[in-house]
Amino acid sequence: MRLCFLVEEQYRRDGMPNDVVRRLIALGHEVDVVRPSGSLLRMSELMETGTHDAWVLKTVSGGPGLTLLEAAAAFGLTTVNDARSIRGVRDKVLAAAIGRGRGLPLPPTYAVARPELLAEIPAAEYPLVVKPADGSSGRAVHLVSSPARLETLLPALAGEGMLIAQPYVPNSGTDIKVYAVGGELFATERCSPLHPDPSVRERQVPLSAEVAAIAAQVGAVYGLDLYGVDVLLGPDGPVVVDVNDFPSFRQVPDAAARVADAILRLARSGNSGTAPRTGAVTWTLSAARTTSPTPAEGSGVRGV
Structure with a gap:
């Protein structure tokens, strides 16, 4: 098969996706890597039907990669994950509406186009977690204790575009990261970005039936096949606080092989990349061991 990976400069030397690319090449497949932020792209040729069997996205939220993936989907090409599904989780305003509307345990969510509008949130909702609607990797996430504290943060929030605010969910200071790949669920516990503690090490944990079901x-709700879910264990039960369409999978045993196999399976299924998945999936629960990716240098990958 011939595959096209859209990989942002930020992930140029990351183990994920470079280890997956190397795995696919070792299996005899051809992989082109496009750097969305650093390439002049002739769209009519790049999107030529039949050039690639599937397109895979590993880019930052808010970057140009998703637009290219959506262009591929518009041409009827297969994408991994589904392009519309990725848009549905990368826009946190949209993700909140979809998730709450479909019964996922997400916090109540406020959305504003200008940070000063956050001052209209009732004081009873504090403390708040405020973050960009297109944020990723913990960028510009703030725990806001009071309206007075919000006032001091307004200059820092001014350039972040659309923002969301959610009431803080009391927790132990750690969250559960669940990775979904190839019909299996893997979980680790790690320090919450709102409570940085260098002494807390990421560790493997078993999944409870309740968290696994969520x-x-x-x-199913977002139409994703490869994804990660951040869950807090709050006083009223588990709460979903973030969804990633292509996470690091760094705690998944043999992650590169598992992700590569999943990509090939999805590519062969011929999903058009324009509609959410509706079929039921039976997931297997696994506790993942802790591993660290090795940054990848040159791997024989074709650059575009």
Whole structure:
């Protein structure tokens, strides 16, 4: 098969996706890597039907990669994940509406186009978690204790575009990261970005039936096949606080092989990349061991 990976400069030397690319090449497949932020692209040729069997996205939220993936989907090409599904989780305003509307345990969510409008949120809702609607990797996430504290943060929030605010969910200071790949669920516990503590090390954990059911529901609700879910164990039960369409999978045993196999399976299924998945999926629960990716240098990948 011939595959096209859209990979942002930020992930140029990351183990994910470079280890997956190397795995696919070792299996005899051809892989082109496009750098969306650093390439002059002739769209009519790049999107030529039949050039690639599937397109895969590993880029930052808010970057140009998703637009290219959506262009591929518009041409009827197969995408991994589904292009519309990725848009549905990368826009956190849209993700909140979809998730709450479909019964996922998400916090109530406020959305504003200008940070000063956050001052209209009732004081009873504090403390708040405020973050960009297109944020990723913990960028510009703030725990806001009071309206007075919000006032001091307004200059820092001014350039972040659309923002969301959610009431803070009391928790132990750690969250559960659940990875979904190839019909299996893997989980680790890690320090919450709102409570940085260098002494807390990421560790493997078993999945409770309740959290596993929520993680599986996330895939069905958003139409994702490869994804990660951040879950907080709050006083009223598990709460979903973030969904990633192509996470690091760094805690998944043999992650590169598993992700590569999943990509090939999805590519062969011929999903058009324009409609959410509706079929039921049976997930297998696994506790993942802790591993660290090795940054990848040159791997024989074709650059575009």
